Structure formats: structure tokens, C-alpha cells
Amino acid sequence: MTTIEDPAAPIQIPVRDEATIARGERLRLLVRSPGFILGAILVGFWVVCALFGAMIAPQDPQADDILNKLVAPSGDHLFGTDRLGRDVFSRVLVGAREILITAPLATLLGTVIGTAIGLVTGYYRGLVDDITMRIVDAMLAVPVIIIAFLAIVARGASRLTIILVIGFVFSMIIAKTVRAAVLSERELDYVQAARLRNERSPYIMFAEILPNVMGPVVVEFTVRLGYAIFTIATLAFLGFGADPSIPDWGRDIEQHYAFINGGIWWAVLFPSLAIATLIVGINLIADAIAQTFER
Amino acid sequence: MGRFLLKRLGLAAITLFLLSVIVFFGTQVLPGNVGRRILGPFADQAAVDNLNERLGTDRGLLTQYWDWLTGLFTGDFGTSLAQNVPVTELIGNALVNSLKLAAFAFVLVVPLAIVGGVVAALKRDRLTDRVITIGGLSLSVVPEFVSGIILILVFGLWLDVLPVSARAPTGASILTQLEYLLLPALTLVILLFGYIARITRAGTIESLDADYTRTAVLKGLPRRTVLKRHVLRNSLLPTIAVVATQTGYLIGGLVVVETLFNYPGMGRLIVTAATQKDMPLLEAAVLVVGTIFLIAMLFADLLYSLLNPRIRYSGAE
Amino acid sequence: GDDDDDGASQTGGGETTAGAVQPGGTVRVALIQPTTEPNPLLVQDEGGAGMLGATGEYLSFSDENLELQPRLAESWEPNDDGSVWTFKIRSGVTFHNGAPMTSEDVVATFEKLINPDGGSANAQSALGGVLSAGNMEAPDETTVVFNLDAPNGNFPTLVSSANYNAIIIPADLDPADWGQTFEGTGPFKLQSFTPQQGATFVRNDAYWGDKANPDTVDVKFYAEEAPMIVALQGDEVDFVEHFSVAGGKALLDNPDVQVIAIQTATHRQLHMRTDKEPFTDARVRQAIALAIDRNALVDGLWEGLADIGNDSPFAPVYPSTDTSVPQREQDIEQAKQLLADAGAEGFTVQLDTWDGFEIPDLAQLVKSAAAEIGVTINLNITDAGTYYGDGVYGKSPWLDSVMGITDYGHRPVPNVYLTAALAGDPKLGVWNSAHFKNDDYDELVRQYVAALDVETQKGVAKQIQELLLEETPIIFPYFYNFLSAAKPNLQGAVSAATGQFDLSKAGFTA
């Protein structure tokens, strides 16, 4: 009775199937991929700026000097000065803060709500699911920027509004993704096994299924984060932002893009590059994560 | 297939109805009073009340919604509060403009992105692939106001080869109109290329890796035939869906591009209507954009099912 | 004296190209998009005014020097105290539809404008308390008599093009239908109009005066300034009706553009509520005013294309302004001293305003100026709708905020600024955001308004200017120029600070 037929063999990592890679392996692969490294450097740089920008910045990003406005880049002002004579370099550095607060919060909100909706609707299906998905479809028929715009016109351009509205819209998109993942996940036998233990539905949804759909959720989060930055910058560009003295890339671009045809490019170029590098960085990370989960 | 279509149509109709509810009640959250918005801050309160009564904006919301909905069915979309012309007239103009731009952008970007995506898939993990995917990705994350401005500067002002605003003089020939639309369309190409190419690449890779492709290769078919007959047919399915999902954005979400290139399309119409609290215009415009999106999705479903016999015949079995 | 104007100057690198103006042609105009339908009663924005003026005509045209050029009125006369004005209407003028324009039409037009329920809010802001409904007569086809509520020396200005709603339209035309025909008497008539896109006008060959030179005027609407500027640079329009210094920097330095600058009274008011802490003490208000470097504002924000303000509505452009009153200059030391005297050092206050023109810039500059004297200002910048709210006390940050910046458009006479924004009587001082109450001031304003000649006006103005400098309920940092731009080969384009443009004499040199 005590014969052990399977010898206490070393844990079989990829023996049976090279394709299934254990989690640690997955992380290692991720951290090693060049896309991820580049993305992490870019995003890391801006995160540092967001955290310590005020200390790093050579000048007070809000200090104006109207008689020295729109001065081209020079030793004094690496990136030149803006329409009020403020130091563009300092504003770009410090400007990371605003967007790196709002965008992740908005995306997080959307991810949390969307994941919850997706889990519940995908798990229960039926009428609630049908109705929810129709509403989601209806909402998604309207471009995000329009919804955001309406909300901001309605509620004022506070940080909170921006977070709420973007979170709200994203939650629907994420709900769809999560729901799709849950639909296939709920067909798996471990869900039946849980029912055969008399587990409650919330446990099955959040403890059993959720960890298994975290892959798509993480991927969605990173991808959406890029879009959130894009959207927030666009809203700022359309003139929605709080106090204009606070450095904000999108708004700073908006304030200066009209000068470009007068040959004043620096006040637009540098914040644009900042946005672009941040989003590219996030997308590189998203891409790397998605690829690791695909394996 | 008839059954499949019918089901899709039914779902779209429900979605459309929900959309109308969302649009109508959603726009009610805009602050301020309609009459006050029209007459401006300097007007007399009595005049404002008067106007509200005349416009019917002092009635219950449900009544207003019902009237609006029934109006829609009789083709009456209401009258613009700010411009005092039928909403249909304003939307008609803007919609035609938006459709032109969207169509042009699609015509440019879809073939380009498909070729890009397929090439990337064929050269998977090689330099060409990296250039196309990473390059496309990087381009697509540059906000439109940045890429648009750069295009204006380079082609419109420095090289001076293309017009900087998108609106051709009235009565211009199609070709001239296209010339005017080129810069904004290019801005959209930059934005969409990476995205569509990516999806195409993924679809192509999936179908390149599929067993049926292996079967085709092992049959001894030439590579070209394998690609044309076996791979592309199936690999473009996801691309269709993705292209369709972009229509909503292209018709109604181009606020920035339309502003930059002074192009009176739906995006700007909606923004103007919202800031002016021109409710009938705003509601109708958003509804139209949503409807077009839904139609595009329906169309994509149809196309999808035409290309995918599994769906086409599932109703029949 | 139509051509050489002192008030309008051509600046920028651009010079008009010499040579004879060619007849005919199409002038392409970039105009800011009107916010409302074309309706003489509703229009209250620059784009809308431009549309009204495109086909319509006024009794007189207020030119760059704030002088009135006769148009549909040939001349005008007051009675002794200026309480009754008699206008001689031009005969032989027809509307575009062929109907003759008579004094009946003039009376009907003004009755509609000042109709207490449903008139023009904007026209009433000028004529309210001056002219009441039913007080006009048309004794014959060419005479109109205005019986005023109170004597008013500047009345002709109030019914001129400066009151941009006041185009004369047929008596039997409902202003709401005006947009269908653009019915008027002007040198151009409507060919086509597409809301939110643009309009095309053609020469009116039945015009009573010199026929217009261009065959066609093609107006395109722009939602924003930047594309307008680019369009001019890209040679897609010939004339930009209006642009700002900030947005049009490219034009100011551009040798291929002619910039036409008109001195105006357009300004910003930085109000401080005289009935609310910390501004109840005039010394505190003076201190803020002294902290601001107006020269820097004029040079920095306006590239010099503005007049320095002296904390009263008397802009240098007004003939009645007494320029001998000493200019207030920046003086940080004195400002600090005043704060110390008032015991109000280091306070914090919120500044409300909205997001338009250069206002956010000004707000930020005021904020940093105040910081220099130890005052902390928090900015609350919203959209216009929020800032103006319902436009009545208690429901509008504009009128309720402790400190705020408000934009005021050009007026040919300072009367509205003096009464609406500063009068103590709540019936008159409807926009008194500073909640300023001073009986001496009110009396002086009454005198000023009634004065019939410039010298008398100037005498009263000096006293008002000195009183306001002392009290400083509102800081007037500058009055900036109205800028239009044209291609160098376009000559004879005229614009008005109120938004109308006159292209009837315009034409291209070879």
C-alpha cells in the first residue's frame, strides 16, 4: 500500500510541455525582454520626475518672467521659456506629476469596476448580463473623448471628474474583456469542483476565477493606462485642466501650439515628447506583459 | 444566416434604444439653463423664463424624452437652439464632412496597415517586424494634436505643398477636396496605422500557425497560394472588427483634428453644441454618431459572417 | 477723410504692396465662428456681429477714431439738454429685396431691439435707461425722433455700429427670420450661408453709395484662432478679421502679412469686492494695484499693442479721457507699506475667472505679482459658462467672487463701464462685481453722461479718474488694440473693434 509509484522526482518544470512556463519563469522572461526594459526605463524616468520633479527641476516651474517669454533653448533655459517666461524644462519635469496621478488612478478605477462587472456578468450570464452588455455597447458607441468632454462640461474640469469619467468609460471596455475571459473560464471544471464543495458564488468569482483572469486584466490595465494618458492630454489640449499655472503637458501644448507657426517649437515639442515617451514606455511594457501571458 | 442577421439586428435595435436613453438623460447633466445659455448672462431673467417656456425646456424630462423620441421616428430631430435651424441641416453638413474624412482616412490606412501587419507577421521577430510594430506603436501613441501640428508645419508651411485647412473651396473637384483632406487624413493614418497593423499581424500569425496552413503547405502549395488562399482569408477577420470599432471615433471623436484643420465635422459640432448647451443638436449628433457606430459594427458582423462560414451556417443547423 | 486714419496703424513686418487696386475679385475672410444663429436680437459675439455687418448697415459707422461716419442717417441733432435727438434718414435707400428703407423701418428696428420682453440683451445693455420702448417717432419718411429717458450726450454713438445689433432691417421682418435672407441695405448681399461653416456675399449693385469693389466676399468660420492664422499663412484666406497677440505671434513678425491695429477700449477688469474682507480697506486694493507691473504686461502680454490702464474705464482712446491724471506705476515698497498700514499682510484670497483670451495668463501674472507683496492668490479658472453663471447677484461667480477678472468688450463711449460696472444703484450697477458704492461717484457719472460736449466731459472725467484711483474698486491694467491681418496685396480692408468688417473698398493690387 505504501509503494510510491511516482518517484519523488524533481519538480517537473517544463517537462511535459515546453509551452507552459511557470510563473517565476514568466516574470524572469518579462524582466529580460528588451521591450520591457526600455519601457521600464522610460516610465521609471517619468515616475521619478513625478515624485521628485520639484527637487530636480532647476527652476520654479511656476515662476513667470513675462519680459523673457518665448526665449529659445539656451544654457539658462535648456528647453527655452514659455509664453509667460517660465522655464519649459522645469515644467516638463514637474508636469509628469499631474498626469501620473490622474491617469493611473482613473485606469485603476476603471480596472477595478470593470473587472467586477465583467466577473459578475460573465459568471451569472442571463438577463443581468444581457442588459449590462447592451448598456455597455450603447455607451461604447459614443467616442470616449465625447463622453469625457460632456462630463467635464457638466462637472467642471477637476481632477476628480477626470478620474471618474475616464474610469467609468474604461470600466466598460475592461468589463467586456474580463467578461469574455470569465465566460471561457467558467466552463472549466475547477469551477464545477468549487460548486461541488458548496462554495458561494462570490468566492468562486473572486477567489477562484479572478486570479485566472488576472492576465488579461493586467494587460488591459497597462494598455488602458496608455489610453488614459492620451485622453487626459487630449482633454487638457481641448482646454480642460485646473489651474494653468500648474505644469501639465497637454495644457502646456495647448497653450503654445499656436506659436509653432511663428517658429516657436520648443514649448510644444518638449511636452509632446514627454507624452509620447511616457505612452510609448507604457505600451512597451503592456506589449511585453501581453506577450508573456500569451505563452 | 438570416437568423444570425436578425438576431444582430434585434440586438442593435435594443442597443440603439438604450443609446437614445443614455444620450438624452446623459446630456441633461450639463449645467446651466438653456434659456440663459441662449440669451447670455446679460439678459433679463423674465426673458430667460419666457424663452424656456417657448422652447419647452421647462417641462418634465420624461415628457421631453418622449416628444424627442417620437420626433425622431417622424424624422424630426428638433431645432438647434443656438442656430435656430433644423438640427438635421447642421448634422447633415457635418456628417457629410466627417464621412468624407473618415472614408479617406480608411482608404489610406486600411490597405497600408494590412500590408504592414502581414509583412510583419511574415517576418516575425525579425528587424522588419520590429520596425513595423514598434514604429507603428510609437506613432500611434503620439497625440493627434502633436502629429497634426507637425504635419501642418512640414507640409503646409515649410514645404508649402499641401493646404493647411481641410475644407476645400465650395464647388471644388473631388481631387481638390482630397488634396485638402490629405493632411488631416494623414494625421489619422499615423494614429491608426500601428493599431490596425498590430491586429492584422496577430491575426496573420494566428492563421500562419494554424493547422490548416500547415495542411496547405504540406500539400505542396506554393507559398503565394498558401498566403492568398489560406492565410489571409482567415487572418483578416479580426482586422474587420477592429476597423469597424474605429468608425465611432472617426465620425464623432475627431475633435482635435477637426479643430486643428478647421474642418466642420461631427466632433466639433458636438463640442460646440455641448459648450453652447444646444441640447437638441447635441442629443441628435451624439445619437447619430452612436448609430453610425452600431451600423458599422453590424456591417462588420455581416462581413465577418460572410467570410466565416461557421457563423454563416450556424443558424441553418 | 476715409483713408488715412490716425487710430489704425499698420504694424508688423508687412507693408502693403504699392500699385493700383484692381477691380473685382474675391476676398476670402476668416471669421471666428458665430455662437448663435444670425439674428439681430440674439447676436452677442464678434462672429455674429461680423455677420450682421456683412449685409446690414447702421445709422452711422463708428470708425477707428471713434468718430461717427453717417450711413443710413445723413445727420443728427440734439435738443438743448440732449434729451431729444432727431435723425435725418437717407432717402432713396432700398433693401436687398428692393423695398425702400424709411424711418418706419428705423423705428421698428429699435423698438424690436429694446422690447422689454424678448429684445436684444446686448443692445439693451447700451440703451437701457436711455431709451424706452414707445418713445420714438417717425414724423416723415426721412425723420426719426428719439425721446430719451434722461439727457445723453453720447446717444448717437449708442445707435451707431458700435451697438452692433442695431442694423436697420425691414419693419415687417421678424428678426428670427433674418438668417434666411440677411436682409439689409449694405454694399454686399447674401449669396449663401451654411451655419457653422461660412457664408458667401456678392456685390449689391443697387447700393445707394459707391458700389463695392470685390465681386464676392467669402467668409469661412473658424472655431479657433490658430487655424485662422495658419490659413492666412498658407494663403487660404486674405483677411483675418481678428486675432490676438498671443495666438498671432507668427503674424506680428511676418513680413508677408499686414497687421491692422485699432486702438480700442477693450479691457479686463480685476475687481476686488469692496464689501468683503480683505478688500474693505481701500489701501489693500491700492496695494494690489501697485504690485502689478503694467508696463511689463503691455510689453510682455501685448507686444506693446495695448495702452496702459490707470484703474478707471477712461481709456486713452476716448477723447474725453483726461490724460493729465498721473499714471499709477508699480511700487512694491509702497504696496507693502499700505498693507502694513491696513494691517492686512500675508492674506490668502481666491481669484475667480474663466478660461479665455489671455485671461489665464493675466491671472497667473497677478498671482505672482501679489506673491511679491506677500499675498497668496489661489486661481479658480473655469469655463465662461461657470464663471458668468446666471449673471445675477447670488448666482454668478463673476458678480459674487471676492476677486475676479472679467473681460469687457470695446465701447465707443465709457458710459456702460461707468454705470453697469460701478454704479451704486443696483438698477444701474447690474454688473458691479466690486460691489462699489459711492454717492459722489454716482453723481459724477450722472453729470458725465449728460454732458453734451467733450470739454465738459473731460472736466468730469478727471474727477472720476481721481476718485477711482483713490478707491480702486477695480484694477484696469490695460486697454488693448484690436488686430486684424491681411495679405499684403489686399488694400482697403476696414474692421471695427466691435467685430464688423467693411470690405466694400477692398481690392487686390497686382
Next chain:
Amino acid sequence: MSAEPAIQMEDLEVVYRVRGVDRPVLRGLSITIAKGESYGLVGESGCGKTTAAFTIMRYLPRNGRVVSGSIRADGADLLTMSEAEVRRLRASTISMVYQNPGAALNPAIRVGDQIAEVFRLRGHDRSESLDRAQEMLRKVQISDPAGGMRRYPHQLSGGGQQRVVIAMALASDPTLLILDEPTTGLDATVESEVLDLVAALREEFGTSVLFISHNLAVIRKMCERVGVLYAGRLVEEGEAETVFTEPRHPYTVGLLRCIPRGGLRKDRDRLDTIPGYLPQLGADLPGCVFADRCGLVQEICRTDEPPLHPLGNGHSSRCHFHDKAAEVPYTASSIPEPGTAPANGDGLVRLEHASKTFSHEGSTVRALVDVDLSIAAGETLGLVGESGCGKTTLARVLLGLTAPDDGSTVELDGRRLAARVVKRDREQVRALQTVFQNPDSALNRRFSVRRIIGRALEKLVGLHGKRREERLKEIASSVRFDERLLSARPVQLSGGLKQRVAIGRAFAGEPRVVVCDEPTSALDVSVQAAILNLLADLQAKEGVTYLFISHDLGVVRYLADRIAVLYLGRLMEVGPAEAVFNPPHHPYTEALLSAVPTLEGEERPRIRLQGEIPSAADPPSGCVFHTRCPRYLGAICEEQEPPLAEVERGHYIRCHIPVDELRRIQAEPPPPRTSARRVEDDELTHGLTGS
């Protein structure tokens, strides 16, 4: 025909490059297949069979590479050919058919066009190609070839799809046909048809065949010669007959001993297993590749690579001790003593009038129709039937995962159970547990083994903390799961270990009935044997009752005390295992049994089923089996549903044919194939009317 072999592989070394390292997959593989010969390649999953096939097709994955060796096809060196030559080779000389025909066909192209493509390639014009394609469809015995041409792949059944793939492969009239697990995943009945077809076509076309399978019986049936592959190395080769009867390599011996072949029973015989696992891909194996798992291993095996010892008559073995191979010691212990008395007559679990109707997109599917069944305490009821017949549905109804139609009764201990598991009390939930078919799906891949089993202990038994941990270890040891692996996640475990975890979880609550739904069908034979042994042990020890579902009759026969046969949701036969396996039995059971190839290779009297399983949405009238019945009686079968009649004690059959008739005709050789269906048997009809 030239004397050149169809294919000749010589010392083939193939590697896969994984994370920068070349990992050998095929190690010096040499196989020669003569013209017209059929060669079988067997071996555990992952030993390199498919790789060998793709190497021949010059279609290795992108990271695969041939390091050395040669392949000659029809005399030409295949490895040095240009792309164009390879294409020609594929188009005319070598064809391949592989597993999962559903994926192998392009879903968007009609099957006719897909076959015609091959003819177009050979230069025929369009209409001629189509004609020939149709001719091919006829050859592969697609009913209605003309209609079949216009179908899309998804409109065909799995068997139909595989026929199309075979038609496509043979369309080019190849010299060599490679079949890589062509019937894995198909029902036994379908499998036997496909195999028959392949055999017939091979004869007709004179094609050489390389037949790859892990199913020894199939290879035995189909092939003349056979090679046994292990870790990329050919360990034994020879005439199929010889290799299967006198294996001379311990690995082959082990494989054969694993299989629950006819006659073995859980209470008498124990299945042998091969301990350990296939070495990791690319492992460094200086000596015998099988050394680690070999019962005969000596020092020399670990250091010296054994040569391929020729044993005469083309038989050879790569073992230092090939002469002792047959004496490899058995690994398994003796049969455990039964703890509780099995099978007392009373029903522990009973299903009464159990029906289940699914409605899907407007059509209704009667997946289960009025099934009455009881399982006694301690016994194993085997449930068999073709795919889609309702086996899983029955299990789910029992477990409360699917609510049956109204009027159905599920009883435990004579007490009626709620339809849904959520409504059942804890004791009832505890009493009924299950082991799923696919452990990958059944185990939450984010949880550790400890959590998977521990949670069951908490919920079902209410154990926490230290007591939980203790019990956990007990369970682990009783399912022979090394407790050091308790913190591993499923992905780190082999299929067999995963299934042990699943079994451990099922037994955590000390259940009284365990439903096993094809628990071994995803596993290799050696692992299957271990799991079957484990299940038998657990039953003996704990006295649990099993409902054991499988389509592998050998497995069912080994484990089951009683057997129930389902067809289209109806119970066709139920009775003691031996009674069901021996005549008289239901014609359907008879057909199922005769479809299974045996290791012994003895050609059993074959009963063939005609046509495909009817759709459950639209079942035939009368006896639902009449459309395929080889012993069709006449109109009565079409008009009247026969009752489930008790023919012997405890043995029930649903057939119009009287049991004595059945017994008599089933002792005779089967009716000739062509006359199987519609020919009326006067005698039978008489017999029936006479009764």
C-alpha cells in the same frame, strides 16, 4: 516499382533550440520503410514521433533543426533539396495526415475546393480537378460525395473531416503517407471505420505508410513493422507480431504490461506501470535513454549507450540485457484486500426517469431520456457510449451540476436529492464527488496543491489549521503524492500527478460516491495504469462507489462491476460487466466491442456500424438505434421503442430481438457487411412474431 525504399532515415539528429540551447529531440534515428510497407511508430507522448514526421516533411518548427543524418525519399536526398523541390516532393511523393482533422481543414473553404487544390497543383484544370476531388470523396466513402464537395469543414463530423483529410493526402497519389495519430480523439466506432478505410486505400494505392500512434493496439492492427521510440531514440524495432508478442526491450515490455487488456480485472490482476518520467527535452543521456526507469538497470546502462542488437528476422533491441527483457520485475504490489464488502444489491444512488433536455438557439436536444439506474454501495458502474450520448450529462445530473428535467429523481440512500448542488446539504454534497477528465481544467492553475485539497477539507469536512494539514498529508500519501510537492502549482506537475491531486481532492471529504468522467483519457498508458491502480486501491480501502465513465472499453472492463451502455441519451443495456461483455448483448454493445482493436491482434468477428450518430436534436423514431443497427429487424424497430427488458438476473437490454435469438446470432459470424442493414432476416422476424 524500384527497389528503393519509400523512405530511408539514417542517423537523424534533430534539435530544438530553446532559450538559446540546442536540445536534442531525435537521437540518431534510423528508420527504413519499404515500398508498400506499413510501419508503425509508437512511444509515449513527447518522445519525438511528430518531430520525426515533420522532419520527413521538411516542416520543422522554426526553432527546430536537423543537425546530422540523412533522409532519402525514393532515392533523393531530402535534406538538401531546394524549396521548390521540397514543394514538389510534398505535392507528389509524401503526404501527411495528422491529429485533429477539425483544425487541419481551412474553415473558410469548401472541402471540395480544398481537395481540388491538390489536383490543380498537378496541372489539372478547374472542372477536372473538381471531378477528381469528388471521386476522392467517394473513395473515402463519404456518403453523398457530390453534396460533400460543397460543405464547409464544420458541417462534417469528426470522422467525416478525417476522411476528407485522408482524401486530400491521397489525392496526390503519394509514395509515402504519414499518419500522425489520425484517430486519436475519435470514437472507437469511428476510429475503426477510419482505420479500415486507411487499410483499404493502402491496398488500392499501394502506398507506404508511416503510422504514428501511442495506441499499441491500433499499431498492431495497422502495421507490418513497428518501431518503439523513446526519448528520440529507436529502442526496439521488428515485425509487429514479434514485437508485441516477444518484446525484447524493457520499455516495450512495460508498455504492454500497462494496458488493461481483455480479461484483466481489478480484483484479480494488477496493472503494471513504468515508474518515472520521460527525460526532459534535451537531457544529457550518455548511456541508455531508458536507464532511469528501467527495472533491469545496471551500472553499464548509465554509462554505455547500448547498440541496436539484431535479434534476427529484422527484430532488434537497443538493450544491454535484451535477453532478460521479458523478466523485468513487476513494479506493482499485490492486490489490496478489500476493506468493505463490495456490491450489496441495494442501490446507494438511484436515478429514476432521469431526463435532461437542453434547448439551444431554438432547437432542443434530449441529452438524457428517461434513464433509470441504480448503483450499489461499493460497486463500480461503468458507463460507456459514443461521444455525445449523454454520459457527462448523466454524471452532472447526479452531482447536481445540471438540473434534470422535471419528473426526474435523483436519490441517495433512498432520500431524494435536490436538483442543484447549492440546495443540497453538506453531507449530501460531501457524499458525491467527482474526478474530471482533464486535470488541467479541473485544477485551478493559480492555486497550490495544498490550497486545492486544503480548501476541500475546510469546506467539506470543516478541518482547519493543524488538523487540516495532517489530513492533507494523509490524503497526499494515500494518492501517492509526494508531500514535498504540496506547494507546487498544477503547471509544475505532470499529467499523472495532476490527476492524483484531482483524485485527492475528490476523496478529501470522504465521499461515498465518486464520479470519474474519463479520468485517464488524457494520460499516457503508463500513467493511466498507475491511476487505475490507485482508483482500485482507494475503492478497496475506502469502499467507495464509482460511476466510471470511459469510452475505452478495456479500461471499463478492468474496473467496472456493472456496465451501462448509453446511446443518444437512452440506456440500451445495463448489467454485470461480464454479462455485458459477452453475448447475448445489445447489438450496439456488440458493435462497440467489435470496433476496438486488440493487442493480441486476433481478428474478432467484426460488426460494423453504418453511418453517423444521428443528431440528438432529431433522434430517429422507434428504437433510436435502428438507423445503424447491424441486426435490424424490420418496421417494428422504426415504429416502436423497445422496452428495457431484464434478460438475465440484473441484466437488461433494450431490443426487440428476443434474448435467445441474440445469443444465437451473436455466436455466429456477423452478417456480411454490405447486407448489414436492410436485409430482412426472415427467421428473426418469425421468431419475434412467434413470441
